[in-house]
Amino acid sequence: MYRRIEQLAVATLFALALLVQHSGATEQPRTCYTCEGINCQRTSIMKEQKCLNSLDYCVTVFSKFTVVQKGCSLEVPIELRRRCDANTVECHKCNTDRCNNLGQPNYLCLQCDSSNDANCANNVSALTPMRCSSPTATNSYCFVRYDGGVTTRGCSTTLADQRSCYANANCLLCSPGDFKGCNSVDFQPGTRALRL
Ligand SMILES: *[C@@H]1O[C@H](CO)[C@@H](O)[C@H](O)[C@H]1NC(C)=O
Numbered sequence: 620m621y622r623r624i625e626q627l628a629v630a631t632l633f634a635l636a637l638l639v640q641h642s643g644a645t646e647q648p649r650t651c652y653t654c655e656g657i658n659c660q661r662t663s664i665m666k667e668q669k670c671l672n673s674l675d676y677c678v679t680v681f682s683k684f685t686v687v688q689k690g691c692s693l694e695v696p697i698e699l700r701r702r703c704d705a706n707t708v709e710c711h712k713c714n715t716d717r718c719n720n721l722g723q724p725n726y727l728c729l730q731c732d733s734s735n736d737a738n739c740a741n742n743v744s745a746l747t748p749m750r751c752s753s754p755t756a757t758n759s760y761c762f763v764r765y766d767g768g769v770t771t772r773g774c775s776t777t778l779a780d781q782r783s784c785y786a787n788a789n790c791l792l793c794s795p796g797d798f799k800g801c802n803s804v805d806f807q808p809g810t811r812a813l814r815l
Pocket of ligand 1: 738745
């Protein structure tokens with residue numbers, strides 16, 4: 620009930636702001652990816668919703684690095700939306716259609732392939748870790764993989780990718796929470812240097 624009243628109040632404020640700023644201009648409501656709880660870890664389900672309020676925007680709410688909710692901000696439960704209202708790293712807000720597809724702002728990995736950037740193999744200090752897409756796995760990892768003389772570094776965001784890397788002695792997973800761009804490390808191919 621309280622939530623409903625708050626949403627109405629926010630919607631009214633938005634509506635007033637719209638009147639003042641656009642004096643009647645028609646704004647298309649956003650379309651956002653949406654998921655809730657454990658369904659955010661199901662790769663086969665990629666649902667979308669059209670926001671009820673034409674001035675609403677998209678969010679992804681995280682618990683540490685794990686996605687716990689996606690959707691239109693006003694349709695996210697208030698206790699989760701607090702992470703967005705307080706501008707914490709556990710919320711990604713954005714304002715274009717289907718934009719809520721990124722990982723937590725600290726989920727940063729080097730993303731390169733030595734077949735088109737030689738620095739990826741032997742000069743990683745020249746590269747900047749970049750934000751990953753939103754994970755469907757509970758854990759978020761970066762990886763380094765050697766494959767027939769080619770070095771690949773990137774984000775490991777799905778359980779299938781993480782399992783296949785873990786099963787491959789030429790592939791190493793590391794946690795982005797430990798330090799930025801953890802996959803700048805190298806190891807002797809065939810002898811994965813670190814274990815999870
Ligand atoms: C490493 O990258 C930097 C910046 O791009 C470049 O100036 C330097 O020459 C590179 N070093 C090697 C050994 O390739």
